[in-house]
Amino acid sequence: MSSSDSPLPSEKQADRILEAINDDYGGVVVEMTNEPMDAHIFVSLLRASLSHWRQLGKKGVWIKMPIELVNLVEPAVKEGFYCHHAESRYLMLVHWLPSTPNTLPANASHRVGVSAFVMNEKNEVLVVQEKDGKLQGTGLWKFPTGVVDEVGAGDQSYVIFNGEKMTKETAFMWLYKLTFFHPQGEDICDAAVREIKEETGIDSEFVEILAFRQSHKSFFEKSDLFFVCMLQPLSFDIRPQEAEIEAAQWMPFEEYTAQPFVQEHEFQRYIADVCLAKKDEGYSGFSPVPMVSDFSLPKSYLYLNQQDLDI
């Protein structure tokens, strides 16, 4: 702990504390490399580092611990860290240093899914039967659905940045510091277009979000947001995805809504009613407007009732 007596690290001192970058919120981020480290060496470095960061008045200390260094998780927890979140390849540990209330951001709480209403000029709707899942073998024809991708989660792919080969996540850390670019999660409108293409081979253009459901039946404590989207087909020749899709077809809309599953479930009935209203052009959903973010970050979408706003 003696290495932290002086407020700024000398080069010699820097060897004895963990390498960290400042974040925008008065804290520091340590990204551990995959190289094995002895737990005793780690604890010694960590204690010296914590003492140093306390002297600098740092608030949150984040340690991104690759799964390969799982032996260091227990020592970190003993030094006061807790798990903020985890992905398949790493654990994110955090320690709030000040005595003031912890203002660290909450962990992600929702998964986001999309369902696609795609209708051709013959009033036929694009429907699929899935190979797996709760509805397997029921003969039900349903709208294509999918989950919005989280870019980088468990992703080990590499990029070249500043002439160096590094993981996307490492590049992200650098870029985050430089604040001119973020890798992104997937936009709802892009996810809907991608899912239709993957499951049915149909090209399409995003039109609107017609409705969405928030539910809390997800695995463990997580919640779901499920967006029902309308898309305009740009191609019509169906090629079902082999891995997930049993069958896909264009089905008359009336035949789709007449299915017992649709008639007997309140949610399905509502969605069918919304699609019917939309088909007859008496319904305004929310359409995406690209935004330049407030803080020089990459594009985001604002979804709103553009039709009513233009009036």
Added chain:
Amino acid sequence: MSSSDSPLPSEKQADRILEAINDDYGGVVVEMTNEPMDAHIFVSLLRASLSHWRQLGKKGVWIKMPIELVNLVEPAVKEGFYCHHAESRYLMLVHWLPSTPNTLPANASHRVGVSAFVMNEKNEVLVVQEKDGKLQGTGLWKFPTGVVDEVGAGDQSYVIFNGEKMTKETAFMWLYKLTFFHPQGEDICDAAVREIKEETGIDSEFVEILAFRQSHKSFFEKSDLFFVCMLQPLSFDIRPQEAEIEAAQWMPFEEYTAQPFVQEHEFQRYIADVCLAKKDEGYSGFSPVPMVSDFSLPKSYLYLNQQDLDI
């Protein structure tokens, strides 16, 4: 591993494998108690259990590991487990046993926030100045905002279930098995009402979601969904929350929109335009319709343009 040679566990065998409950997806869930366990004993139990579950054709094996047992994380990873997600009190480890592609659900990818547009009969809007955050000290008056609560995350509160005192999470595990009740995350409409009450003391009734933004600037790889809600005030006497709110007031809407921060930011300008359109009754947002879920689960809300649907 010899304990798993017979397909069904005898009572004696049951002592030597981990206690698990079946989930609805052909997998099993192990909830470790907080009691310390030697890593060697754990590995022996885990190997016997995995062999047993493989014989039974189980798919996903979930282990909920309390932070107190962090010494068992490294051994579990060595047996093929990875981190699915984590909260402050536990890590959720998972192992996909079959040789078929992993169909385990994705981790939560989004945080959900709300912003509240609350206007009184004098066309004054409810605004606050926050004590912390990026806008601190800028003099900006903004709509009250907050994060949707994730019930149970890091929550150590207890409930009485079947005559026994247990954590909400443990009760949840039992209830999940019995499938007649789930503890819930917070609904967007409830979160907006709660945030206004907490920050300003104002009682209100939820009206509509006017618009929402999906952005990807969150900590690390997580995304945000931010819902702009309209609420009808039911009381008018402001009592600002001491911890987070510097000041709160009813401000003429024109004065709010004239602020440079609102004028200079595309997102803020759009929201002001939407609120103006709503105030003049020319804008339909999405309002919540309570649903009985498809699978006998508790209430969820479907948000849609009810005004257009009623036409």
